[in-house]
Amino acid sequence: MSRLSDIIERFIKELMRDANTDMLEIQRNELADHFNCAPSQINYVLSTRFTVDKGYYIVSRRGGGGFIRIMKLDTETIPFVGYLIFEHIGDSISQLDASRILANIEEKGIITPRERAIMEAATNGRSLNVFSPPKDVVRAKLLKSMLSVLITD
Amino acid sequence: MSRLSDIIERFIKELMRDANTDMLEIQRNELADHFNCAPSQINYVLSTRFTVDKGYYIVSRRGGGGFIRIMKLDTETIPFVGYLIFEHIGDSISQLDASRILANIEEKGIITPRERAIMEAATNGRSLNVFSPPKDVVRAKLLKSMLSVLITD
DNA sequence: TAATATTAATAGTCAAAGAAAGTCAAACAG
DNA sequence: CTGTTTGACTTTCTTTGACTATTAATATTA
Known part of the structure; x- marks a missing residue:
């Protein structure tokens, strides 16, 4: 059984690839729902797989209408x-x-x-x-x- | 799902820009009606987005013919x-x-x-x-x- | 008529409820 | 032991509504 974190990581990367964009906005709870996991699992994935070192940059906002924005650094x-x-x-x-x-x-x-x-x-x-x-x-x-x-x- | 507060903020700023003025007068209830929200929502927007820190100054008057005047400060x-x-x-x-x-x-x-x-x-x-x-x-x-x-x- | 009281039309305040996301540590799996 | 998963708790931001305060207009009274 492949790790959930890996699956979520792949999912996010595929979303970006399919949408052909370097910027993606997600709702943490929605994504957690989709994978039937704790919302904080999403934080774990982001903080281990989407770091600056790995070429990503994250911005987020809480409260009603909150979001998490994942940006892929364009090394090209x-x-x-x-x-x-x-x-x-x-x-x-x-x-x-x-x-x-x-x-x-x-x-x-x-x-x-x-x-x-x-x-x-x-x-x-x-x-x-x-x-x-x-x-x-x-x-x-x-x-x-x-x-x-x-x-x- | 864009926040109502953000939408109202943008609306006010566009009004000022379009009228090419640094001073705008609104009626709180009218604006609230326009956005179908609680009047106090307008206060919320003003007190979070149109503060002195952000370069705006508010004056208002209650009673019949009351108004809220929003002034953009000329900050050097x-x-x-x-x-x-x-x-x-x-x-x-x-x-x-x-x-x-x-x-x-x-x-x-x-x-x-x-x-x-x-x-x-x-x-x-x-x-x-x-x-x-x-x-x-x-x-x-x-x-x-x-x-x-x-x-x- | 002039002064005063009343009413209606506004705007302000504050606290509770709702809607997200963040943190951290304990439990768990390999 | 390391990395993963979970959940309880926290923080931030927004929305709503009940209640309060002020002002202008109007009605009443001296």
Whole structure:
């Protein structure tokens, strides 16, 4: 008996293939119903099979009319970025190396100077300099840092 | 199933755009009738989508001939972002609030959709979901996450 | 007529119910 | 032991409705 998670994974991928799209919106409960499983099973599938590392990006919203949007990253469009994400960067990277990458892809015209600045802001030491981080505290620093780029000349 | 609140929000914004004005007066009950909903639904839409944070200001009057006046504030980019950074955000911010701010400044044209996506990527839960973080590990996640935006449709 | 009271027409508030999705840990299977 | 499945509990967002508050118009009274 093939694992349920695998079946759901295949199902989602087939939906995308059949609809010939890189973006799919599902209702968690509906899908869970379809497979007769706990809704949280869907979360499990998404968080193990549809990660950035595996080439997917997820956005969702709760409440009435909520949804889960699954986006497939298009590695054809910018192969170099795909290479960076899936092969080059790995599980850990120094600030210096990150900065080099950003400079490089800006020079290649893949990102604008402003976008580079945003990413520098997010990844520099100042933003990430927290020890035991209440997540929101980190996030606030990150966001402020990124926003400040917009008003710096 | 698109949310009623979203539909009403769009309706109001289109009214303003079409009339090419920054000031619009509506009758609460009339609008509620038009959408076949509870009048207080209109209040809900106004108080979640037309806040000062989002650049709108509301004035209203009850009684016969009452009305709700919706004014779009002319927020100068720099002061507004400065306000966000130095006053509004504070020391801690939830992912949700961060997301709202980003949606807002995109709508105002302060950042591009792509820049918004970059910042969302940097500030969402998945990126920051680390407890005792070797800084580089966090950074790698962040960077990958941000880069992935570039190859998302 | 001028002042005052009443009524009808609005809008506001708040809390409960409903509709999703998220989290986490325990149980389970290979 | 690792990865999967489940379910109880939480959080977020929306919708509705009963009740309240305010204002303009109208009727009444001094």
